[in-house]
Amino acid sequence: MEYRYKRVYGGRVQLVVFDWAGTTVDFGCQAPVEAFVAGFRDKGVEVSVAAARIPMGMEKRDHIKAMAEFDEVAAAWKRVHGRAIGDRDIDILYDDFAGHLLNSIEAKSTLLNGVVEVAALLREDGVKIGASTGYFSDAAEIVVNKAGESGYKPDFAVCASDVEGGRPAPWMLYRVMEALQVYPPEAVINVGDTPVDMATGLNGGVWSVGIALTGNQMGVSEQELAALDPVEYKRRLGEARKSLYRAGAHYVIDTITEFPRVVAQINDCLARGERP
Structure with missing residues (x-):
């Protein structure tokens, strides 16, 4: 049995x-949201705070990749750069985000x-x-x-x-x-x-x-x-x-x-x- x-x-x-x-x-x-928005702005692309907040909690490169897949962000990127966002762009955005974050995170x-x-x-x-x-x-x-x-x-x-x-x-x-x-x-x-x-x-x-x-x-x-x-x-x-x-x-x-x-x-x- x-x-x-x-x-x-x-x-x-x-x-x-x-x-x-x-x-x-x-x-x-506040610190990560502002850094995400600033990183995209460095590349001429305005993204909303709402879009920056949606994937919050993820690892930050994954967060940026998730943002890039939103319709509003993808469309804004294409209007500015004339092409879809690619992996190299994600890497550059991540580096920019990291710089902005390190400059502000202690104060925040x-x-x-x-x-x-x-x-x-x-x-x-x-x-x-x-x-x-x-x-x-x-x-x-x-x-x-x-x-x-x-x-x-x-x-x-x-x-x-x-x-x-x-x-x-x-x-x-x-x-x-x-x-x-x-x-x-x-x-x-x-x-x-x-x-x-x-x-x-x-x-x-x-x-x-x-x-x-x-x-x-x-x-x-x-x-x-x-x-x-x-x-x-x-x-x-x-x-x-x-x-x-x-x-x-x-x-x-x-x-x-x-x-x-x-x-x-x-x-x-x-x-x-x-x-x-």
Whole structure:
């Protein structure tokens, strides 16, 4: 007689992997958006901020390639250059983007309210903290160092250029799990502010939590947020939350300050034998 056994993890959350821009630093993901727009402008092509935001969370060359495939961007490029955009153009755009990003990223990467306090609460509960980003290593290092100066130091940080493929592949998540010796995936939460972040968590078999208000989907700076009338504020925040849920988020919160409540809810789910 043959039997099959189902093993169920009933422990607690052991690891949280936070994104950087829009999640823990850089309110509204301003640094990468401005760098993408400026890189295309260097080649005489105007692209919208909306187009620059759609692939956010991906490795940055992949992000530019995705932008180039949008109808509005492809048409604008062809009007200026008389031909379709090619791989060599993508390489040049990436180099331009990288230069713009490195010039602005430190000033833009201010730590968001509540990050230090939330990290302290997690560590008090024995939870390890990882960080991942679609940035390349030089840009990621700047962000890590500035965050450290402000009191936020993940136990391990990884960027897209450290792995074979960036988001939505789960390799950065797995690299953090390996480095911090945490398994199974059910014990891990991935936190980000884009649909690509949510897809990454799902692909990795971990819990996915979306950040709506401070992130790419809301897409405003703190100053722009303060200037929104209440109706527009509510509409935009509602759309941001919906976009993250549509991408598969298990939970969506407005800011990182709400995150400890979500960890408690996930711990309750795990105690009941539930999985992501």
